[in-house]
Amino acid sequence: MKQQDTVLARVAALKATSTPKLKEQWQALFDTPPPPYNRRFLESRLAYRIQELAYGGLKPETVRRLEQLGEQLDGGIIAVRKVRGSDQPIAGTRLLRAYQGVEYTVTVMQDGYEWQGRPYKSLSAIARAITGTRWNGLVFFGLKNRRSAA
The missing domain is CATH 1.10.720 (Transcription Termination Factor Rho, Rna-binding Domain; Chain A, Domain 1)
Incomplete structure (x- = not known):
């Protein structure tokens, strides 16, 4: 071997x-x-x-x-090395999330996010619009696990 x-x-x-x-x-x-x-x-x-x-x-x-x-x-x-970088993905990244059988696509912009052709300042606002409830946007889109979001 x-x-x-x-x-x-x-x-x-x-x-x-x-x-x-x-x-x-x-x-x-x-x-x-x-x-x-x-x-x-x-x-x-x-x-x-x-x-x-x-x-x-x-x-x-x-x-x-x-x-x-x-x-x-x-x-x-x-x-300085120990300071965490931004949680935000780089501009142009597309985030996909399936929720209740529907797939949602969000595009990361330089100064926020875009969903259904409309600009948003946060992923949490988009998650709220999709679900009707308050969510941590990073958790909802899988960029952060639930345990570390608290």
């Missing part, structure tokens, strides 16, 4: 692995306790780590270049 086949099999097996077993793998591969993040995070980082160990990580020149670019963007101030 080739190394690539083994790596692919290990990565594929992560989906069927229990969360406690994923945390055990984290401890073994990173030599640190697993972080308190969700399963999807653990799977993706473990998949990257398995491949990194098998094929090698980023070249040192690439790491240096990324660090330089990061410092150009935030002046080397770590607090």
Whole structure:
């Protein structure tokens, strides 16, 4: 069996692995306790780590270049790096949502949203127009999960 086949099999097996077993793998591969993040995070980082160990990580020149670019963007101030970006998708993005058997399409504009040829300032206003009830627009259109919306 080739190394690539083994790596692919290990990565594929992560989906069927229990969360406690994923945390055990984290401890073994990173030599640190697993972080308190969700399963999807653990799977993706473990998949990257398995491949990194098998094929090698980023070249040192690439790491240096990324660090330089990061410092150009935030002046080397770590607090700036921790600030979340906007939740709004980029202009031109089309959001699709099926609700009660009807599919709704919203276009993200530079300064808001457009639905049925009419401009809206927020996704929540569109969700309210569609459902007749108050909704967090990001949750309604699947851009944010319910738990993190609170």
